[in-house]
Amino acid sequence: MPTTTTTEGTRAQFATLAAITVVTGVVSSLGAPLVPVVAAEQHVPLSTAQWVLTAALLAGAVVTPVLGRLGTGRWRRPVLLAGLGVVLTGTVLSALPLGIGPMIAGRALQGVGMALAPLAFAVARDLWSGPDLLSRLALLSVATVSGAGLGYPVSSLVADRLGIGGAYAFGAVLIGTATLLALRHLPSAPDDARQPVxxxxxxxxxxxxxxxxxxxxxxxxxxxxxxxxxxxxxxxxxxxxxxxxxxxxxxxxxxxxLVDLRIATRRGVRAPNAVTVAISISLYGLFTLVVVVIQADGSAGFGLHAGVAVSGLALVPYAVASIASNRVALVMARGVGTRLLLPVGCLVFGSSLLILLAWHDAVWQTFLAMAVGGLGGGLTFSSMAMLIVPNVAAEETSSAMAFNQLLRYLGFSVGSAVTVALLETYGGDAAAFRATGLTMAVICVVAGALAALERSPTARAG
Structure with missing residues (x-):
């Protein structure tokens, strides 16, 4: 197997890890912008088509902690390769003209890709140490966000030209390329004991x-x-x-x-976990509402009728603002302490929903709402590790972060399903659009208030 004894090999291995994180991020995002198009092409209700997004998120929620335990020691390489194979199978299945059922099943298989990024981080930890490790982990973190940011506009553009099948076929090509790189350059891991699942x-x-x-x-x-x-x-x-x-x-x-639930209610941990659920639900609420308002034809009293390609571009300002907010979080932590990170993040994200409800008559207004949402979402998600880790013992860190990650994916799944259900329940018109967005904003405000009342033992940054 390739080793890290040469500079060329190390660069190839890092390029492989970056490809895995970017490509799986792209493929995992082949959902939200395509939902209205899937509903139209497959002649199914929007709530049914929404499962092309929800199925992947649900699979990612459950598979992530499972693969995290399976992919330890010498099993890491085969688990990563097998995971890429499952994602490739899912993209091919979704690309075939077999109907909505197989497409949703394929999307569930693609959700396995969400569990591969943490394994790529673990490989990096095996290969590098010290400043080199920190540098590469930072780059892989950016690659993860960039993958989702690229996935929306690229997949939407392909779908606009080649249809839904073409978008998933494009994803299959990307996953196939990443798999070939992994077969060639992914190293074996230390021969540690495998963790039971x-x-x-x-x-x-x-x-x-x-x-x-x-x-x-x-x-x-x-x-x-x-x-x-x-x-x-x-x-x-x-x-x-x-x-x-x-x-x-x-x-x-x-x-x-699967996770140690006792840690979830510990002081200093329960507030980040509660905010994770709230922001995750509201995040996919925002994504869904933006896609719906951009693609809707106006017959229900709202909509820009701008097409799937434009809705895909909507995640770009979110991704850029989310990356920038990581720096904002660090500045806030050093200047005023960590206690305000979650309340401020919740309020900023809630304001993005209010902006969308107040102004959605032009595409740039939806992009503005997404940018503000990126600031709020990035501020909260980037703060989780610095808030949780100091409040748990070293041996509990993995379990605590795994549970937070699990809550994130479950929140995404709930937000994806609930948003469309609320739109239909409220009546499906412009008033329903506003009521659904307001519901999501209230969730953020309540979570922010609870976080502000929580007195964490790490209220000040070191």
Whole structure:
């Protein structure tokens, strides 16, 4: 296998890791801008088409901690390669003209790509140390954000020219290229012991979350008091509660669980976790509302009828502002301490939704809302590590951050499904658009207020 004994090899290995993070980010983002087009091409309701986004997010939520445990030591290379193979299979499946069902199944397989970026970070930790490691981790972090930022406009432009199948075929080419690079340059990892995986816990969490999201997304069509809605929603809640009890019991007995839930309610950790859920839900609420307003034809009282390519470009100002906000977070932490990071981030993000509700008569106004959302979202997400890590023991760091990552993906999934459900529930017109955005803004404000009331032991930066 390739080693790090030469400068050329090290550069090739870093290029491979960067390709994995960028390409999986691009492919994972092949959802939100395409939802209205999928609904039109497949002749399905918007709530059904939204599952091309929700399915990938749900899969990423559950698979990330599982692959994080599987991909340790000597298993890291085969797990990464297998993950790329699954993503490639999913993009090919979604590209084929097989209907909405196989397309959603393919998107779920593509969601595995969300779990590969953390493994790429772990490979970098094996290859470099000291300042070189910090530099490469920073570049990979930017590559992760850039991948999603590139995915929206590029995939939307391809879909505008070649259709939905063409967009996913383009994704398959990118994943195939990254896989070839990984086969050639991805190194073997140290021969450490493999971490056991809580298969029961993962099954309970995935099935339970799926039931809840089905009830939320399809409740308007099935009827909120209909048997399928109640069975899916009630069963999902029960399974999630069973997962909580199962995980706590396994941890109490000293057995590894998917995540250590005891850490979630610890002082200094609970506020970041609560804000993660709120901002994640609102983030995909903002994404969905922006895409809908840009592509809507105005017949419902709102819409710019600007096309899928323009809606794809909407993530560019979000990605740029999100990267810039990382620096803002560091300046705030050093100047006034870390306690204000979450409340300010929530208020800024909430204001992005209010801007969109007040001004959505031109494309530049939606881009402005996305830029403000990038500042708020980046400010909160970039603060999580500096807020959580000081409040947990060294051996608990991985579990604490894994749980926060899990909450992020689950929040994305809920936000993706709930936003369309709210639009339909509120009536689908301009008033429904405003009511849905206002609901998301209120979630941000409440989360910010709770974070402000939380007194963390790390209220001042060091």
């Amino acid at each position: 809580d298969v029961v816990g993962a099954t309970l969490l995935c099935t339970g979350t799926l039931g809840v999201l089905l009830a939320v997304s399809q409740g308007e069509r099935w009827g909120w008091t209909a048997s399928p809605t109640l069975l899916a929603g009630g069963g999902g809640v029960l399974l999630v509660l069973a997962w909580v009890r199962w995980s706590v019991e396994r941890t109490r007995r000293g057995r590894p669980s």
